[in-house]
Amino acid sequence: MWLRISAIVMRYFFLHRRSVARVMEIFFWPVMNLLVWGFVTHYLQDLALPKAVLFLLGSVILWDVLYRSQQGITLAITEEFWVKNIINIFISPISVGELLAAISIVGIIKSIVTTVVLGLLAFFFYKFNLLKVGPGLVPFLANLLLFGWAVGLFTMALIFRYGRAAEALIWGVPFFIQPISAVFYPVSVLPVWLQKIAYLLPSTYVFEGMRQVLATGKIDISTLGISFGLNLVYLILGSLYFSWMLRKVREMGYLSRFHLE
Amino acid sequence: MKDEGTAITATEIQSLTKRFGKLTALNSLSFRVCRGDILGLLGPNGAGKTTAIHCMLGLITPSSGSIRILGLDISRYRRKILSQVNFSSAYTALPSNLTVRENLLVFSRLYGIKSAREKIESLLELFEIEETIDRLTGSLSSGQLTRLNLCKAFLNNPEILFLDEPTASLDPDIAAKVRERLLELQRQRGLTMIYTSHNMQEVEQMCDRVIFLAKGSIVMQGSPSEIIKQSESSSLEDLFIAIARNGHLYQTVANQGDEPCGSE
Numbered sequence: 219m220w221l222r223i224s225a226i227v228m229r230y231f232f233l234h235r236r237s238v239a240r241v242m243e244i245f246f247w248p249v250m251n252l253l254v255w256g257f258v259t260h261y262l263q264d265l266a267l268p269k270a271v272l273f274l275l276g277s278v279i280l281w282d283v284l285y286r287s288q289q290g291i292t293l294a295i296t297e298e299f300w301v302k303n304i305i306n307i308f309i310s311p312i313s314v315g316e317l318l319a320a321i322s323i324v325g326i327i328k329s330i331v332t333t334v335v336l337g338l339l340a341f342f343f344y345k346f347n348l349l350k351v352g353p354g355l356v357p358f359l360a361n362l363l364l365f366g367w368a369v370g371l372f373t374m375a376l377i378f379r380y381g382r383a384a385e386a387l388i389w390g391v392p393f394f395i396q397p398i399s400a401v402f403y404p405v406s407v408l409p410v411w412l413q414k415i416a417y418l419l420p421s422t423y424v425f426e427g428m429r430q431v432l433a434t435g436k437i438d439i440s441t442l443g444i445s446f447g448l449n450l451v452y453l454i455l456g457s458l459y460f461s462w463m464l465r466k467v468r469e470m471g472y473l474s475r476f477h478l479e
Numbered sequence: 480m481k482d483e484g485t486a487i488t489a490t491e492i493q494s495l496t497k498r499f500g501k502l503t504a505l506n507s508l509s510f511r512v513c514r515g516d517i518l519g520l521l522g523p524n525g526a527g528k529t530t531a532i533h534c535m536l537g538l539i540t541p542s543s544g545s546i547r548i549l550g551l552d553i554s555r556y557r558r559k560i561l562s563q564v565n566f567s568s569a570y571t572a573l574p575s576n577l578t579v580r581e582n583l584l585v586f587s588r589l590y591g592i593k594s595a596r597e598k599i600e601s602l603l604e605l606f607e608i609e610e611t612i613d614r615l616t617g618s619l620s621s622g623q624l625t626r627l628n629l630c631k632a633f634l635n636n637p638e639i640l641f642l643d644e645p646t647a648s649l650d651p652d653i654a655a656k657v658r659e660r661l662l663e664l665q666r667q668r669g670l671t672m673i674y675t676s677h678n679m680q681e682v683e684q685m686c687d688r689v690i691f692l693a694k695g696s697i698v699m700q701g702s703p704s705e706i707i708k709q710s711e712s713s714s715l716e717d718l719f720i721a722i723a724r725n726g727h728l729y730q731t732v733a734n735q736g737d738e739p740c741g742s743e
Contacts, residue, residue, distance in 0.1 A: 225588030232581040233574065302572040306631070309536045310589040311562040468540040471499055474533040 222312045226320030248282045272432045275346040279336045283329045287366025290325020292388040354437040364449040365420045371456030375463035420445040487740045489514045489671035495544035504530045506695040513740030515669040519686035523723035526692040528675040567632040568643035575617030590635035602630040621648040639671045679716040
């Protein structure tokens with residue numbers, strides 16, 4: 219099992235090793251994002267809103283964990299469609315679980331690399347210390363990774379079903395979640411009906427929790443527990459939906475048609 | 480788990496039907512491929528050749544019927560079967576942004592190959608593309624790419640090799656070399672091959688038996704010489720053209736391929 223999982227991890231290591239475009243994808247956009255929000259927060263600081271600096275920069279970095287994690291799953295499999303390799307993968311003895319484990323590992327590596335780089339840049343450019351979040355940082359990051367995988371599973375299932383026409387979902391779905399997750403503002407800013415939806419997303423608890431820690435130094439374990447619980451539900455649903463869709467795709471013959479597109 | 484009675488049978492297809500909505504892509508196919516045989520699946524575009532192969536590889540779930548590969552039911556033992564077979568097609572590719580060595584290393588791991596490096600080098604040598612080992616796959620010519628796909632297909636020493644138009648993009652010289660290598664490997668290892676091609680000369684040279692499909696049904700089967708004789712055609716190519724143009728005039732051949740393999 220581990221040999222097959224490591225084969226896929228190795229495949230993406232080889233891919234990134236010599237692809238500037240793909241390495242840029244890990245660094246360029248997150249860094250640009252950080253710079254834009256960094257300058258905005260400087261401006262807000264000038265307006266005497268010092269807490270906003272902490273909140274916004276923390277949000278930028280944590281948001282990227284969710285985003286990279288979701289993309290880790292979706293881009294990895296879509297890559298195989300692009301290079302017409304999907305059939306070779308699916309006729310090898312790797313199981314769907316092993317394939318998902320492998321691309322999740324790739325997602326973790328990408329997320330860690332991005333978080334470390336953004337954390338360092340935020341510290342040097344804006345004197346923002348991500349470690350201020352304290353030990354709560356680990357469960358925050360873990361929750362975002364898990365939610366990214368769950369969203370990735372749903373997105374990937376839709377791409378398998380609807381083909382390359384649905385590829386825009388890879389980039390679109392996270393930005394559908396972003397405003398509802400109250401990434402850059404407290405949930406209380408949202409209309410009441412939307413607040414109810416926001417609390418159905420594990421990411422909301424992470425961003426609310428992060429703001430609470432940065433403001434008060436205290437971490438609310440119970441909300442983190444809710445976040446983990448919701449993640450568990452979404453991951454189970456995501457896996458079931460992905461497996462069901464894969465079965466449908468085999469029935470409809472889409473898996474074998476992808477390489478002709 | 481394994482049906483010992485069919486141990487000498489490489490593949491056994493019974494009443495295989497695949498419908499995509501209103502389209503019947505495969506209509507109750509039944510045939511058997513004996514170990515060590517090369518079977519040619521022939522027919523015009525859309526006849527169902529690739530669908531049949533993809534059903535046998537577990538990429539498409541049949542609407543009804545059964546597929547047994549090496550005595551195992553594909554619907555239950557897909558992964559076990561896939562570890563013992565392989566596939567090469569003119570329509571699939573290996574990632575262009577990895578080198579030849581990297582691609583083969585990845586697939587060696589996927590198939591759990593020990594001594595992968597030695598295996599890779601010997602296969603590249605066998606197919607005469609050893610000089611490409613450190614080149615990016617995307618920089619290879621189509622002839623080299625086809626041979627690289629075949630190297631990938633031989634990594635796990637498959638018992639059955641599925642080949643979908645493997646020489647489609649090759650010049651006559653390279654195509655001949657590829658056929659020679661395939662026949663050599665087939666003789667040495669008793670490999671079973673299921674082969675599709677639109678090159679009828681190639682089919683005559685390679686295949687022990689052919690099955691002609693038209694609109695998802697078997698319309699003729701037997702050894703190339705037998706069916707040329709049966710159909711009173713002058714060549715396999717003429718027969719192919721006749722079936723492609725007038726497939727409806729050919730009666731579906733039912734319940735064929737039930738002859739047991741070898742000593743069964």
